[in-house]
Amino acid sequence: MSWKRIWAIVLRQYYLIHKNATRLVNIFLWLIFDIIVWGFTTRFLNQAGQANFNFIPVLLGAIILWGFLIRVQQGVILPFLEDMWSGNFLNLFASPIKNREYILGLFGTSITTSAVVFTVAIALASSAFGYNLLTVGLPLLLLLLVLFLFGLALGIITISLILRFGPSAEWFAWIMPFLFSPISGVFYPIATLPHWLQIASKINPLSYVFEGLREVTIQGIFSPNPLIIGAILALIYLVGAYLIFAHTFKVVVKKGLLARFSAE
Amino acid sequence: MTPVLEIKNLSKKYESLEAVQDISFSIAPGEIVGLLGPNGAGKTTTISMLLGVLEPTSGQIKILGQDLAHHRSEIMTKVNFAAVYAHLPGNMTVWQNLYIFGLLYGVSDLKNKIQAIAHTLNIEKFIKMKCGLLSSGENTRVTLAKALLNSPSLLLLDEPTASLDPSSAHLIREQIVAYSKTKNTAVLWTSHNMQEVESVCSRVLFVSRGKILLEGDPKILPHEHNKQSLEELFIAVAREPLTFETQ
Numbered sequence: 001m002s003w004k005r006i007w008a009i010v011l012r013q014y015y016l017i018h019k020n021a022t023r024l025v026n027i028f029l030w031l032i033f034d035i036i037v038w039g040f041t042t043r044f045l046n047q048a049g050q051a052n053f054n055f056i057p058v059l060l061g062a063i064i065l066w067g068f069l070i071r072v073q074q075g076v077i078l079p080f081l082e083d084m085w086s087g088n089f090l091n092l093f094a095s096p097i098k099n100r101e102y103i104l105g106l107f108g109t110s111i112t113t114s115a116v117v118f119t120v121a122i123a124l125a126s127s128a129f130g131y132n133l134l135t136v137g138l139p140l141l142l143l144l145l146v147l148f149l150f151g152l153a154l155g156i157i158t159i160s161l162i163l164r165f166g167p168s169a170e171w172f173a174w175i176m177p178f179l180f181s182p183i184s185g186v187f188y189p190i191a192t193l194p195h196w197l198q199i200a201s202k203i204n205p206l207s208y209v210f211e212g213l214r215e216v217t218i219q220g221i222f223s224p225n226p227l228i229i230g231a232i233l234a235l236i237y238l239v240g241a242y243l244i245f246a247h248t249f250k251v252v253v254k255k256g257l258l259a260r261f262s263a264e
Numbered sequence: 265m266t267p268v269l270e271i272k273n274l275s276k277k278y279e280s281l282e283a284v285q286d287i288s289f290s291i292a293p294g295e296i297v298g299l300l301g302p303n304g305a306g307k308t309t310t311i312s313m314l315l316g317v318l319e320p321t322s323g324q325i326k327i328l329g330q331d332l333a334h335h336r337s338e339i340m341t342k343v344n345f346a347a348v349y350a351h352l353p354g355n356m357t358v359w360q361n362l363y364i365f366g367l368l369y370g371v372s373d374l375k376n377k378i379q380a381i382a383h384t385l386n387i388e389k390f391i392k393m394k395c396g397l398l399s400s401g402e403n404t405r406v407t408l409a410k411a412l413l414n415s416p417s418l419l420l421l422d423e424p425t426a427s428l429d430p431s432s433a434h435l436i437r438e439q440i441v442a443y444s445k446t447k448n449t450a451v452l453w454t455s456h457n458m459q460e461v462e463s464v465c466s467r468v469l470f471v472s473r474g475k476i477l478l479e480g481d482p483k484i485l486p487h488e489h490n491k492q493s494l495e496e497l498f499i500a501v502a503r504e505p506l507t508f509e510t511q
Contacts (some may be wrong), residue, residue: 008367015360086353091410094315095368096340254319256278259312 005097009105010112013079017113027113031067031121038063039129057217060131062186062210064121069147069154069206070177071117075110076155077162077173084167089258099246106159107152114148136213139222143209146227149234150205151177156241160248166257185210205234265292266329268418268450269314274323276309276474283309285474286323293417296444296451298461298482301471302502307454308347310471311420314452315345327418341370346411347422351403354396358387358406361395362413369414381409385439400427408436412443419444421453425460433457437464458495468494470501477501 017023042055083092092102126132133140154176161172183190183197184206190198201207208230216222252258267290276284284306291297299307312318314325316336325332327339352361359378366374382388385405390398395406404427411419421440425433441464444451455461461468462482470478478485478501482494491497 002370004367004370008364011367012356012360012364015356015364082353082355086355087351088353090315090317090347090350091352091365092368094317094340094345095365096337096370097368098337250319253317256276256309256312256318258317259308 001098002096002101005095005101006105006108008097009079009102010108013082013109016082027071028117028120031064031071031117032124034063034067035060035121035124036128039125039131043129056129056131058214059187060125060129061133061136061213061217064118064125064133065143065147065209065213066177066181066186067121068114068118068144069151071114072110072148072151073155073158073177074173075113076106076152077158079106079109080159080162081170081173084162084170093258099249100242103156103242103245106155110152110155111148114151118144136216139212139216139224139227142224142227142231143212146205146209146230146234149231149238153234153237153241154180156238156245160241160245163245163252164248164257180204180206183207185214189214203233205230205237208233267291268293268328269452270324270326271314272324272326274310274313274325275321276306276313276318277321282474284313284320287471287474287476288323289469289476289479291418291450291452293450294444294448295467296441296453296465298465298468299452299454299471300458300461300468300498300501302498305471306474307471308422309474311345311347311422311452311454314418314420315343316340341414342417343420344369344411344414344416344418345420345422346404346407346424347420348404348424348426349422351407352395352410354394357394358382358391358398358409361406362409365410366413371414377413378409381412385409385412386435401429401432404428405432405436408440415447416449419449419451421451423455424453425455425457433460440464458493458498462494470498472501 017027038059042059045055083089122133136143158172158176162169183193183201183204185193185201186206190201190207190211193201208226212222212227269291271290272288274284274287275282287310289297299310301307309318313320314332316332328342330339332339352365356364362378362381363374366378371377382391385408387402387405387409390402395403398406404424408424411421419440424440425436428436437460440451443449453461453465465482467480468482468485469476478489480488486492486494486497489497489500491500
């Protein structure tokens with residue numbers, strides 16, 4: 001394992017973002033607009049509901065965590081897509097870099113960008129709508145951990161699909177988290193779903209996160225066990241995602257897809 | 265002398281197409297070998313296999329005595345390449361690109377190494393420019409700088425001068441030959457410019473339909489086959505490969 005090579009992947013993304021307003025704005029813009037739109041929506045719902053129920057912590061908290069998940073996933077895929085867009089796969093993978101070093105490099109960019117975006121989101125929600133997600137306390141760390149592990153897993157699965165099927169599969173990058181959203185209970189309790197979807201949600205780590213958030217914010221209690229199950233599930237997905245990537249890379253090298261990537 | 269590169273019975277098959285068929289050759293330290301052949305002959309496929317980005321169907325590649333199939337990462341620290349189709353990302357500066365690839369290849373004293381290579385290849389004046397803003401000739405020199413950054417024992421060059429004007433091409437050729445001599449670097453060089461091949465290569469391999477048909481000194485080989493020049497021999501191999509296959 002070479003830390004220099006892992007650092008190279010992180011540094012390369014820094015070079016691309018540094019002094020580039022377009023890339024920088026792209027990192028923050030979606031979540032900022034989501035917070036603004038949902039902030040006003042929840043304010044309206046509070047007024048319409050005559051303050052019987054405070055929607056702000058439930059919905060705004062959920063939107064921040066959902067945005068964090070997307071940021072983690074995109075933190076993995078964007079450096080990969082930059083390589084794809086600049087036709088750099090051959091130079092990159094003909095270098096001594098190993099699969100696990102490349103993936104750890106992508107994790108590095110994901111950790112950095114998602115941490116910065118999360119901080120900005122917290123500050124914006126607090127200053128604009130008086131909601132401070134940090135009041136959730138220590139359970140927040142566990143919620144973030146599950147989101148982080150699962151976001152990384154989604155990112156790796158996404159790049160595996162693009163690597164295997166070529167640039168025409170790029171749309172997976174933008175849709176992947178949304179495939180899980182119906183059974184994640186981001187804005188509604190899992191109990192709202194039909195029975196068969198409730199069963200499906202049990203193998204989705206995200207459902208434990210958003211149920212946990214609602215439990216803490218509405219009932220003021222925290223049950224760690226479901227979140228521990230969520231964390232274990234997310235870890236299993238992460239390991240599975242890496243194995244899929246390693247297998248996909250082998251197939252790609254066998255079929256010679258790296259050298260003729262743009263033809264896919 | 266132990267060869268830097270040793271290929272034994274290398275083949276690559278894509279379903280019904282045999283891109284490379286049972287080729288074997290080796291390159292000694294400091295030797296520059298030309299890999300010649302018409303488009304689609306299997307040259308780039310061979311180079312891709314040597315870089316570890318394409319898995320052979322069968323055969324063995326040994327670089328510096330190590331099996332590429334089992335020690336790819338370690339071997340690649342001693343190998344590098346430049347190809348006309350693999351320019352460095354245009355959205356980073358020359359210096360940034362070289363720094364990133366220097367890290368990837370584990371180059372020590374990297375900043376000084378970049379400076380020295382930039383000086384040798386005369387790319388200092390645009391080192392802070394983004395690669396996407398450079399001319400194709402300038403990009404070729406930058407790609408070559410990347411290829412020399414780790415002082416490779418084996419250098420793979422796929423049409424390195426294809427996009428250069430005659431003067432720049434001449435300069436690059438001289439620099440590569442000098443580099444190979446001083447560093448004892450083995451070079452595998454593909455080109456469609458027969459004059460270039462004749463001037464830099466001590467040995468050539470003619471490839472057609474994935475097979476090595478001829479091998480020898482580029483100055484002698486044409487006469488052995490009753491041809492006036494290497495170009496004439498190239499045309500004959502490209503048009504009538506079967507004639508040479510039986511020889």
